[in-house]
Amino acid sequence: MSICDNMPKIPLPRYLREHGDEIQHIFDNAGKNADTWHYDASVWQKEFKDNSEVSDDLSEITKKYPDRITRSHVQSYARKIRPGSYQGIRRLFLACMIWGYGPDPNGQANTKLALSAPRLKAVLEKSVERIKNTQIKKAYEGFELAGCGPAFFTKFFYFVGHEYQIKPLPLILDSHVANFLRFLGSGEGWGLSLFAKTGLKGYIKRYSKGYMQYICSMDNWAKELGCYAADNIEYFMYKKDKELEKALGEVDGEGNPEVPIIFHRDGAYCLKCGAFLTSPEPGVGFTLDKIKGIVWRHGCYDC
Numbered sequence: 361m362s363i364c365d366n367m368p369k370i371p372l373p374r375y376l377r378e379h380g381d382e383i384q385h386i387f388d389n390a391g392k393n394a395d396t397w398h399y400d401a402s403v404w405q406k407e408f409k410d411n412s413e414v415s416d417d418l419s420e421i422t423k424k425y426p427d428r429i430t431r432s433h434v435q436s437y438a439r440k441i442r443p444g445s446y447q448g449i450r451r452l453f454l455a456c457m458i459w460g461y462g463p464d465p466n467g468q469a470n471t472k473l474a475l476s477a478p479r480l481k482a483v484l485e486k487s488v489e490r491i492k493n494t495q496i497k498k499a500y501e502g503f504e505l506a507g508c509g510p511a512f513f514t515k516f517f518y519f520v521g522h523e524y525q526i527k528p529l530p531l532i533l534d535s536h537v538a539n540f541l542r543f544l545g546s547g548e549g550w551g552l553s554l555f556a557k558t559g560l561k562g563y564i565k566r567y568s569k570g571y572m573q574y575i576c577s578m579d580n581w582a583k584e585l586g587c588y589a590a591d592n593i594e595y596f597m598y599k600k601d602k603e604l605e606k607a608l609g610e611v612d613g614e615g616n617p618e619v620p621i622i623f624h625r626d627g628a629y630c631l632k633c634g635a636f637l638t639s640p641e642p643g644v645g646f647t648l649d650k651i652k653g654i655v656w657r658h659g660c661y662d663c
């Protein structure tokens with residue numbers, strides 16, 4: 361009996377099947393520095409200097425990882441929640457936020473808001489308890505902390521679930537993953553709304569039903585691809601979207617854009633094959649999400 365038994369089965373997308381080998385070995389190939397984020401410890405310390413509890417947690421983290429933090433560093437904090445102390449859980453939450461925000465200047469203020477909520481202890485402890493018991497939908501619906509929306513609390517869920525080897529694994533669902541899912545769906549006849557709802561600038565809205573469908577489908581797809589757990593696919597999708605975002609802003613040695621598509625008022629054109637791809641909406645330019653979608657649909661820029 362699994363919580364996924366009554367969920368609609370979504371077939372493994374072709375794109376993922378074609379990249380099965382890469383997905384299967386994605387963490388081995390990335391090595392111990394997989395998913396590294398640089399951050400400025402002094403900015404975080406300054407923000408929390410008046411809160412001695414958080415300040416202590418923070419010093420513990422910044423002493424060990426002074427300028428960058430990786431996925432596996434955060435996993436080492438997840439191991440420390442096993443004895444059940446609240447301090448361990450709070451530290452894991454903080455480590456997740458530092459990792460999740462990296463150099464993003466919104467990180468400190470949002471994390472401060474979450475960490476100063478009177479219900480913090482109750483919310484974090486209850487979430488851990490529920491995830492350990494595979495009550496993921498309940499954990500999702502019950503996680504209410506100012507400054508910490510689904511894109512971030514699913515990071516906390518992931519590390520807790522990973523530590524306790526929960527199946528289906530609660531996975532990170534942030535705007536990068538959502539962007540990639542949108543692209544995947546465009547070739548498969550389903551829309552992103554199956555898994556996630558997004559608002560302005562790709563902001564992830566609360567949607568527990570979609571989240572459950574997401575973790576169940578990813579669990580199925582991971583099995584089909586022969587992966588031990590579904591975080592391989594989550595990391596793959598995240599990485600693809602992030603790489604594309606970077607490539608969009610870069611030029612090669614000859615000054616040509618890495619992504620050979622130009623976007624202007626009249627439309628988007630491929631510089632390599634000359635194809636006209638699409639027009640912008642009247643009166644609106646191309647947003648980053650739209651640009652990414654066009655690039656993905658155009659054969660991942662290798663026409």
Ligand SMILES: [Zn+2]
Pocket residue numbers: 630631632633634635658663
């Ligand atoms: Zn082309």
